[in-house]
Amino acid sequence: MRKIVLAGNPNVGKSVVFSQLTGSKVMISNYAGTTVEFTRGQLNTEKESFDVLDAPGTYSLTPSSKVEEVASSLVDQADIVINVVDATNLERNLLLTTELLEREVPVIISLNMIDEAGHKGVKIDLEKLESLLGVPVIPTVAVSGEGLKELVDALPRAVNRKMVSLETGDRWAYVGSVVGEVQEVVHRHHSWLDTLQDASLRPLTGIPIAAVILFVAFQLVIGLGELIAGFLEDYIFNGLYEPLLAYLSRVMGGSGFLHNVLIGRLIDGEIEFEESLGVLTTGVFVELGIVLPFLTVFYFVLGFLEDSGYLPRLAVMVDRSMHRLGLHGYSIIPMVLGFGCNVPAALAARNLESRRERFIACTLMAVAVPCMAQLALIVGLVGRFGGAYLAVVFASLFFIWVVLGLIIDRVMPGYTPSMVVEIPPYRIPSLKAQAKKLGMRIKGFLVHATPYILGGILVVNILYTVGFIDFIGVLFAPVIQGLLGLPGEAVSTLLIGFLRKDVAVAMLVPLGLSARQFVIGAVVLAAYFPCAATFTVLVKEMGVKDMFKSAVIMAATAFTAGFILNLLLDTIVPAAYLAIGLVVVAITLALVLGSTSDRRELSDFDTAA
C-alpha cells in the first residue's frame, strides 16, 4: 500500500485534513503542537487504498527537536506528500514547501483555510502559484470538508520536483518572490476578535483576562462536577444501584471471597460506596460516580480553551513566572493538560526543546499536578472536612511546584532558552468538533482507566485476604506513622497508587482518618510517584536515567512535604492559615530568588538557540 504523509507547519490543520481523508478520529486544537506523534489511517479511493500518516507540525525538515525528527523521517518514507499550507500565512509556510520540493518525493499542496484568507483580505492567484511551484495546488477548507474531494482526485498529479537545494538566505528570497507574484493583500477592518486578541496579550488587560478565565474554569469544574456527582450519587447510585447490589449481596450470603471482591465489606450490614471496596461497589462508584462527572466537565472546559486559541496567550502571560521555575511560558500547556490526565501531558512536553526543560516540566507536572481522576476524589473526600483542608492540599501542591522548580533550576546546569511561539488567531470553537473531541476523551478514559480501576480494587482485595497488607503495614509503620502520622495500613494506599491514584485516595476512607491525616495522605499520594500509565510514558520520554532521578526527587519531595504537614497542620498552624501561608511563602520565594535561567541565557551570547 502506498504511503501518503501529511506535512506542514504547526497549526495549519493537518489533523483536520487527516481526519477528513481517513475518517479517523484525532485530537485537534488551535495551538501549535497538538500532534506530537504521527497518527495512521487509511484512505480508500476507487482505484487504490492509501496508508495515510499525519506528521506533527514542523517549520523545517532539519531536525532540531524530537517532533521535527519524527516529521522528517516520515517524509523520507512517503510515496506522496500532501503539504498542508496555511493560506493566511503563505510566506512562512512556503519555506517548508521548498524544503519538501527538494526531496525525492511527489508533492501536492492543500492550500488550507482559504476561507479565512479571504476574510483577512488575502487573495492568492492559484494558477500562478501552481505554475511557479510546479506542483498541484488545491484550495481547501478542511474543517468543512471543502476541496477535499478535489484533493483526493488530484493525488495522481502529485509531482516530484527535485528542486535544487537552496541556502537559507536564497530560500527566503525565492519564497519572497513567489509570494510577491501570487498574493495580493487588501486592508480590512479590525474585527472584535482582533481586539480581544490584542487585549489578551497586553499585560494590563491580559493578566486580568487570564485570572478570570482560570477562575471561571476552576469554579466550573469544581462546582459543576460536584453538582453532577451529587446528583448521580443521590439518584442513580443510592436510589437505583444500591438496592440491586444489596439483593446481589444477600444472594451471595453476605460474605466469602467472591462477595468481598465484588461487593466488598458491609459497613453495619449496609453497602457503603466509598468504604466497601468491592469491584462493583467502590470500583464502579469511583469511576462512574465521581471521576467521570469531574472529568467530563474538565474536558468540556479544556476543549474550549484549546480550540479558541487561548492557551498560547496564557503561555505569554505566565512566561515571566515560569522562567523562575526553569521553564518558559509554553510549558504551561503540559501543566494544564496534566490536570486532565498526566499521560497526554507528558507527551505534550515533547514540544519543549531542551532535555533540561523536558526534565523540569515532566518532574514538576508528575509531582504537583494531580490528574482530574485524583482531584475528583480529593475534592469529594477532603472537601467534607471543610474548604480550608481542601485549600491546604492545593496550597501544598502549589508550594511544591514552585519551590521544587526554583531548586531544580538552580541545581541543574545550563539554562532554559526563552520561547518563540506562534500565537494563533482566535477562532470560535465549533460545537460539533467540541462534542466529538469530548466523546473521544471520555471514551479514552473509560477504555484505559476501567481495567486499572477494577484491577486495582481486585488487587487490594487479594492483598487484604492473604494478609499482605497487614504484614507490610506493620513493617512500614515506623516510617508511615513516625514521619507522616498515618496508620501503618496507609501503606496499602501507596501500593495501589502505583496502579491508580483515584482508587488510592478512596482507600483512605476506610482507614477512618482525621482531617489532617486525610490531607497528608492526599498530598503524599499526589506527589510520591506517577501512576503506572504515566510512569510508562515518562520513561519513554525522559529515558531511564532521567526518570530515575526524577523518581528520587518525587519520593523525597512527597515524604518531606508529608512530614512538614504532619508537624505544622492543626498542631501549630490551623488549616486556613497554613493554606494562605504556603501560597504567600512560595510566591515570595519565587519573587525574591528570581530566575537563574534568565541570567544564564543573557550571558550566553554565542550558542543561544
Next chain:
Amino acid sequence: MQVNLAEMKSGQSGVIAAIQGGQGLETKLSQIGLHQGKQVKKISSVFSRGPVTVSVDNFQVAVGYGKAVRIMVEVNNSA
C-alpha cells in the same frame, strides 16, 4: 534608529536589521518567520522582561525576552 525588540514600543513598526546570536538562533527565528529584512510590528510586551509579541505578515509570534533583546530592528519613524 536601531533598537532591539524589547526596547521597541508597542504599536511601533520596523524592519529586522540583524539577529545578534549564534547560527542556531538565526535559523530558529527565521524558520518561524523572523528574518533579516522582515517588516514587524510590536503588539505588546509583558512588563519586567516578559515576552514580546510581534505581528509579521498575517500572524503573531511571541518571543521570550532572552531572544527579543537579540533581534535588532530599524524602527520606522513615521509609526
